[in-house]
Amino acid sequence: MSEFVLYHGWTSSASRKLRLCMAEKGLDYESKPIDILSFEHHSDWFKKLNPSGKVPALLIDGVPFVESNLINEYLDETYPEPPLMPKDARQRFEIRLFSLYIDDTCLPAVQKHNWMRRMRPVAEKWSDQELEARLAAVPTEERRKVWYKMARDPYTDEDLQSALNVLIGMAERIEQGAARDGWIVGKSYSLADIAAVPYVRRLEEIAPDEVSAKNRPALADWWARIQARPAYPKALIGGYDEQGDPAYKPAG
Numbered sequence: 001m002s003e004f005v006l007y008h009g010w011t012s013s014a015s016r017k018l019r020l021c022m023a024e025k026g027l028d029y030e031s032k033p034i035d036i037l038s039f040e041h042h043s044d045w046f047k048k049l050n051p052s053g054k055v056p057a058l059l060i061d062g063v064p065f066v067e068s069n070l071i072n073e074y075l076d077e078t079y080p081e082p083p084l085m086p087k088d089a090r091q092r093f094e095i096r097l098f099s100l101y102i103d104d105t106c107l108p109a110v111q112k113h114n115w116m117r118r119m120r121p122v123a124e125k126w127s128d129q130e131l132e133a134r135l136a137a138v139p140t141e142e143r144r145k146v147w148y149k150m151a152r153d154p155y156t157d158e159d160l161q162s163a164l165n166v167l168i169g170m171a172e173r174i175e176q177g178a179a180r181d182g183w184i185v186g187k188s189y190s191l192a193d194i195a196a197v198p199y200v201r202r203l204e205e206i207a208p209d210e211v212s213a214k215n216r217p218a219l220a221d222w223w224a225r226i227q228a229r230p231a232y233p234k235a236l237i238g239g240y241d242e243q244g245d246p247a248y249k250p251a252g
């Protein structure tokens with residue numbers, strides 16, 4: 001068994017997805033929570049682990065791995081039990097496509113809500129000088145723009161509504177997959193379901209009706225089945241306003 005050190009955010013969707021996959025596989029890790037509001041992820045030591053300055057990053061025997069979708073697939077290949085990717089190539093393609101959609105489309109949408117709640121109250125207080133210093137440490141243009149928005153040009157109600165609409169679209173896709181086959185892709189729990197979990201968890205907080213049994217019965221059943229899995233509580237996916245479990249120590 002390799003040695004794992006996980007740099008992650010308790011409320012980061014990409015980190016939650018990775019913790020859930022590791023819990024399914026029964027992989028213990030040394031937990032290194034990163035406090036995004038202290039900008040640890042923009043420090044030079046962290047950017048050596050992940051040059052994009054984002055969580056999560058997973059050290060496997062001292063080697064840094066980044067990008068949660070790719071890490072989850074790597075873990076599924078190196079720790080095949082229980083399998084989280086089907087044998088069928090077409091279904092594997094569908095899972096990768098869905099995971100890409102989660103990352104490219106749903107992550108920016110959920111971040112609008114999350115960042116207005118947590119980052120905006122901090123960033124709006126920065127002086128111009130502090131803002132300049134903060135932005136200088138952000139390694140990519142795309143993230144610099146978002147941090148600038150949090151400080152000076154926050155998302156509007158319309159922006160938040162259109163981000164919510166994206167998450168509602170995701171819920172509808174899950175509803176259709178779950179109604180058809182029980183899971184998002186095919187008849188087994190897979191990395192596609194894991195990729196969606198943090199977003200459904202967050203949508204449940206932002207707009208509970210959208211995941212209710214009354215409005216989306218197949219999604220609600222899917223969500224209940226996932227939360228009943230032994231791995232789910234081990235992934236420590238708390239409420240967005242909680243700060244996870246700083247006392248967490250891996251069992252092994």
Ligand SMILES: N[C@@H](CCC(=O)N[C@@H](CS)C(=O)NCC(=O)O)C(=O)O
Pocket residue numbers: 009012013014015036041053054055056066067068069103107143
């Ligand atoms: N595609 C990446 C996304 C990682 C990502 O965007 N992480 C967010 C938290 S969910 C982050 O570190 N944000 C901090 C920042 O942008 O400053 C992955 O799946 O690992």
